[in-house]
Amino acid sequence: MRVTARGAGLAAGAAVLLATGLVFGYPHLVVLGTACLAALLFAGGYVWWRPRLTVEREVEPDRVMRGESSTVTLHVGNTSRLRGATLIAHDRCGPAAVAVPLLRLKAGGTTTASYPVPTARRGVVAIGPLRVVRRDPLGLLTLSRGYGGTSTVWVYPRVHRLTAVPTGVSRSLDGRVDRVPHGSITFDTLREYVVGDELRHVHWRTTARIGELMVREHLDTSLPRLVVLLDDRRDAYPDVDRAGESARFESACEAAASIVMAAFREELPVALRLAGGAHAGGKGSRGFLDVLAEAALHGPAAGLDEAVADLRTRKAGDTLVYLSGTSADLGRVATLRGAYAAVVAGVFGDGDAPGLERITVLAARDGADFAAAWDGVQTW
Template sequence: MRLTARGAGLCAAAVVLLAVGLAFGYRHLVVLGTACVASLLFAAGYVWWRPRLTVARGVEPDRVMRGESSTVTLTVGNASRLRGATLVAHDRCGAASVPVPLLRLKAGGETTAQYPVPTDRRGVVAIGPLRVVRRDPLGLMALARGYGGTAQVWVYPRVHRLTAVPTGITRSLDGRDDRVPHGTITFDTLREYVVGDELRRVHWRTSARVGELMVREQLDTSLPRLAVLLDDRRRSYPDPERFEAACEAAASLVMAAFRDELPIALRLLSGRAAAGPSARDFLDVLAEADFAEMSGKSIEELRTQRVGDTLVYLTGDPDLTQVSTLRTAYPTLVAGVFGDARPALERIVVLAVRDGEEFAAAWDGVQRW
């Protein structure tokens, strides 16, 4: 509860009138001061009453690409059967406050309001709660309360179509690396039998030993696996727009991998990783990505725990010394550098570009991985 400018002036006037009236015996001033106090008490009691409101919020869609439209629909109802409500409401939408017309909401009535979500920037837009401000008729006091829950809208980076996909890699018996477009099946692990498994995959020796049917789980070892490492260090991006371009490149790689049904791993240099059966899980991480301060621990992890055949490193820092140590762990190493510098390193495919669209063109222009 807070005093408005008018309420603060009336409160000061009440103090002066009562002080002067009581000190010098002016009864008329005392009456006026008492009337001011009564007005303030009435205002406090009026705004303290809590209206019974129901708030339903819907967001459609809640996940969009940057620049696409998303709409919030608010339905606010007055659950009271006797009293109407004169209210002023604002809904929080990211950093903005959106006015919602709720003046003179009658008993049992409801109103619906819609407004667009700003999607011009990548990120997660927090929506709600609805902030309802109740004022007294004299405009002396105001009290704000929150109603309803909250929602979020994930604004994904723009996606640029990539047509080229690296081939898979498998090792031959004579030690050579063969690049193949299709997979080869190899044993991975054993698991318990479930209804629907083929009997020819049952491992009878292990089944006899443990007393339960165990089947062989097989894995395609030569499918191309993409590993994307996104540099999210603040010092790597003098211009924040370069980080947005790097996120667009990562999103484009994710969508290309899922389109061609290829395994992909996504990691941020700060340590966060994306995992899940759908592209949405990866794009959520990219929408939530922000600058962080760290030492690059993920590079050490990728060196000891190889997670793919082709590593794509996206950064705004032209210094690739640290990531160049991964050349022995990954047969193919691609560095997307967003900026003016054009570094060149042996055994690293360097794509020096300015934005996500240039990255897509440069990626498709690579003749051989």
């Protein structure tokens, strides 16, 4: 419950009138002070009444590309059997509040309201709960209550179609690339034996050393495996404004989404890693795009060195794509040339990025420019 400026003034006036009237014996002042106090009590009882509402929210769709449409539909019902309601309601939609008119909502009645979700910016939009504000007729007190649950809308980066994909160090066995080499099934790691494993894969030397059955796990390297490293450090984007936003970072997110979707279109394995530690993998594109929608710039705590070291020790593919807003850290990424057959760096900004040995550097202004530079590479 919040006391308005008018309510605070009335409360102060009631206190002065009552004190003056009681101390100096002025009954008229006591009557006026009592009337002011009665008005405050009436206002408190009026706003304390809780309307019996049911709120159902539908969001369709809840995952969209930047610029596409998404709509919230609210179904608000008055479950009271006797009293109607005329209320002021606002539904939270990201940082803003959307007015929802609830005029003359009859007892047992239901009203429907809808509004568009702002999708001009990439990110995660939190929706709800519905806040109903009760205000007394004199404007002395207000009380806000929440109704219904919350929903979330993921606004994905814009995807630019990439027609070219890296072929990797090994060629595909399914006919997409000619000159297919043999022997692409290679050893990957050792793991504990589980029921159903073939005994011919048991590594007897390790089994004898640790006392448990250990089997060899092999990996098919015939398909190119892409690893996308997105730099989400604030220091990597010189154009960060006071609100913490960067046009270069948005372009890098668009490039990452474009690469991921191109890999899924070509049925190629892909992994996504952010310098801050977030990562995505698996067979569905939704997890990748969710991570990119949630991506935000972080401070110095999010280090690139840790990500580079992790990618070196736990190699996840044969083609690494590094995306950043500056070329200052290309030297650190260049240390991965021994672990990955191909290293590609996308640098977003106005200037030209320096060339490095055995690294393909693509300088781009935005996501569309990156897509054109990517398709222009002749060595895929």
